[in-house]
Ligand SMILES: Nc1ncnc2c1ncn2[C@@H]1O[C@H](COP(=O)(O)OP(=O)(O)OP(=O)(O)O)[C@@H](O)[C@H]1O
C-alpha cells in the first residue's frame with residue numbers, strides 16, 4: 001500500500017520536484033506513472049524508498065509512516081519494497097546466482113532457504129540457464145531480468161521499476177511486461193515508471209500522469225498526450 | 226550477532242583484505258612500518274631511561290659530620306637526616322671505614338698512612354639517597370641546616386642536567402608517538418576508504434535491498450581488524466630481529482652503556498603493537514565507511 005497525501009518535495013538546490021501530490025495505491029494494484037522528463041516520476045520512487053525526505057504532507061508505505069520513520073527503521077521499510085533501477089545496478093564480479101542470493105543474505109536468510117529460493121526465482125524470470133554467467137556476459141534484457149529477480153527475491157509487497165523498458169527492444173519490453181503481470185498475479189503491487197505510451201495503452205492499467213510535479217490525471221485505461 | 230552472520234562477516238573481511246590485493250598488502254606494510262618505528266622508539270626510550278637511572282643512582286649527597294661530635298652522637302644524626310622529606314635512605318660511614326676505602330683506592334697510600342701514625346684526619350659522613358632526583362637540591366639544602374652537619378657535597382650541575390635531559394626526552398618521545406599514531410590512523414582510514422570506494426556500488430545496492438548499517442559495516446571493520454592484527458604480529462617479530470641484531474652487532478663490547486634484554490620489554494611491546502594495531506584498524510575502517518552509509 002502506498003499513500004501520498006498533499007506531498008510537496010523541494011530539493012536542496014531549490015528545485016520544486018513535487019507539489020501537492022495525492023494518490024493511493026492499494027495492495028495488488030498495477031500502476032503506471034508517466035510524464036515528461038523532469039515531471040517528478042523518479043522523485044516519487046525516491047520518496048517511497050526513503051532515499052529522499054519530503055517537505056510536507058504525508059507518505060505511508062505499507063505499515064510505515066515515512067514522516068516520523070526513524071533511520072534505524074529504513075532497512076526494514078526497504079525490505080518491503082523491491083526496486084528495479086534503470087541502470088540495473090548489478091555487481092559485475094558476482095555471478096547471476098550470487099547477485100540474487102546476495103539480496104537474501106543481506107536480510108539474514110538461512111543458507112538452506114537461499115539455496116531453495118534463488119533457483120526458483122531465476123526460473124520465474126527465465127534465467128535458470130544463465131545462473132553461472134556474469135552480468136557483463138548478458139544482454140540488456142537479461143540483465144534487466146536479473147535485476148527483477150533480485151528485486152522480488154525477498155518477496156516484497158511492492159515492486160517498483162523505473163524505466164524498465166528504456167534499454168530493450170519492443171519484443172523484450174513486452175516480455176518484461178508479461179513478467180510483471182505474472183508477479184502481479186501473485187499479489188505483489190507493481191509500480192512502473194515509463195515513457196512508452198504504446199506500452200501503457202496496451203496494458204490497460206491505472207495510469208498516473210505527472211506534469212511539472214503535479215498530478216495531471218489518475219485513471220484506469222491508458223493515456224492521452 | 227547470529228552465528229551464521231559472524232561467519233559471513235569474517236569471510237567477507239578476509240576476502241576483502243586479500244582479494245583487494247595491493248591495497249590490503251600496502252596498508253599492512255605501512256602500518257607495519259609505523260609500528261616498527263614506534264617499537265624502535267620505545268626500545269630506545271626504555272634504554273635511555275635505564276641508563277639515566279644508572280646515572281641517577283650515582284647521584285648521591287654526602288653530608289660530613291662535625292668532628293666535635295662523638296661517634297654515638299654522629300650515629301644518632303641518622304634519625305634527623307632520615308626525617309628530612311624526600312630522603313629515601315642514608316648510610317652512616319665512619320671515619321674508620323672512610324680511611325679504609327681511601328687506603329684501598331689510593332696508590333702509595335701506605336706512605337700516607339705511615340705518616341699519619343694512627344691519626345685519622347677524615348670526618349664521619351652520611352651517604353644520602355633521595356626518592357627522586359628532582360628533589361635532591363632541596364634535600365641537600367635541608368641537610369646543610371642540620372646542626373652537627375658541617376659540610377654537604379652535592380653536584381647540582383649533574384643533577385640539573387639529568388633532569389632536563391630526561392624531561393626533554395619524554396616530551397619528544399610522547400610527541401613522536403602521537404604523530405606516528407595519527408599517521409597510522411590516516412593511512413588505514415584511506416586504505417579502507419579506497420576499499421569502500423571500490424565497493425561503493427555494492428554498498429549502495431546493499432542499502433537498497435534493506436541491509437542494516439551494521440551488516441554493511443562489519444566486513445570492513447573486520448578487514449581493519451585483520452590488517453591491524455597482521456601488522457602488529459609482523460611488527461613484533463621485525464622489532465625482535467632488528468633489536469637483537471643491533472644489540473649483538475653494534476653495541477657489542479661497549480660496556481659503558483647498559484642494554485635491556487628484548488625479553489624484558491617484549492610484553493609491553495606486544496601490548497602496544499596489538500593495542501595500537503587493532504584500535505587503528507577498527508577506528509579507521511569505521512570512520513572510512515561512515516559516508517557511504519548515509520543513503
Ligand atoms: N538530486 C536532485 N537535486 C536537485 N534537483 C533534482 C534532483 N533530482 C531531481 N531533481 C529535479 O527534480 C525534478 C524532477 O526530477 P525527476 O528525476 O523526478 O524527474 P523524472 O520525471 O524522473 O524525469 P526523467 O523522465 O527524465 O527521469 C527535475 O526538475 C530534476 O531536475
Ligand SMILES: [Mg+2]
Nearest residue numbers: 041042043162
Ligand atoms: Mg526519472
